[in-house]
Amino acid sequence: MKLSFKIAGLFVMAAAFSSCLKDDITLDPDKSTNVIEFKNPSSFVSPSGSTYSMYSKSFDLAPEADYAITVSYSGAQVAPEDITVTLGVDTAAVTQYNAEQEEAFDVMEPNLYTIPATVVIPKGQRTSQVLIKVKPSQFDFAKNYVLPIQIKSASSGIVSGNFGTILLALKAKNIYDATYESTGYVYHPTAPRAVHAEKHMETVSPTTVKVELGDLGGSGYFANVTVDPKTNKVTITPAAGAAGAPYTQFDTALPTPYTPQWDNASKANNTYDPATKTFYLRYGYMGGNGWRVTEEILVRH
Structure with a gap:
């Protein structure tokens, strides 16, 4: 009886552990499953354990600025074909982050940025760059802006559960900063x-x-x-x-x-x-x- 309880306990622990892992993990890199995700674009500022990762970036007080981020086909293999990645924003992610971290970030208004609707990771490659355009001179300094950029879908492959949505905390800085x-x-x-x-x-x-x-x-x-x-x-x-x-x-x-x-x-x-x-x-x-x-x-x- 004691043995059966121990075995059952091990199965429960194993199930709990596996449920914590959003992406497929294996000890053999050659057998790992690739996922489509955002690479770390700038300074990481969210605390450990956050559901969503937040990154900080400051811009000079100019009418327009570019912010390049990278979409990655991460894993052992290169893209087996052209992969079209559809991008968007996930405002609910900011709401959840604020609730979890007791913060008060503001979702960036659409008139302050432009993101492409799609990006293509070419066959045989691992990454593709996304160029986000922002308008720092129009930022409201009273607000703590966050752009919650999301991989909404991909023409093939698996979208990462960990880095399929990231939060970009964007600020304008004056000439004295x-x-x-x-x-x-x-x-x-x-x-x-x-x-x-x-x-x-x-x-x-x-x-x-x-x-x-x-x-x-x-x-x-x-x-x-x-x-x-x-x-x-x-x-x-x-x-x-x-x-x-x-x-x-x-x-x-x-x-x-x-x-x-x-x-x-x-x-x-x-x-x-x-x-x-x-x-x-x-x-x-x-x-x-x-x-x-x-x-x-x-x-x-």
């Missing part, structure tokens, strides 16, 4: 210190980027830095949900009782130099026992 080298100083009543780090300034709007305040990003301190393209003067405000708000910028001098503590303090006048792609910042917030002020010069890599 980049990685910068930050050098400066944090004025603090009890913990003054120098700052030297690499920082990414991330697009918020066509003229605004988000950046870590001093060295306090790990504690939730982030600022929105907005450039006036006509004057190159900078306005600094707390980023959405940032700690320590409100923030105050000091264009001409440090607040009392501070005095300059590094060589380039006088340059931190809240401006942007487009010729050198450099930000000169001085701003801070009031803490329980006085001002905390960051002066820094950020030079684009």
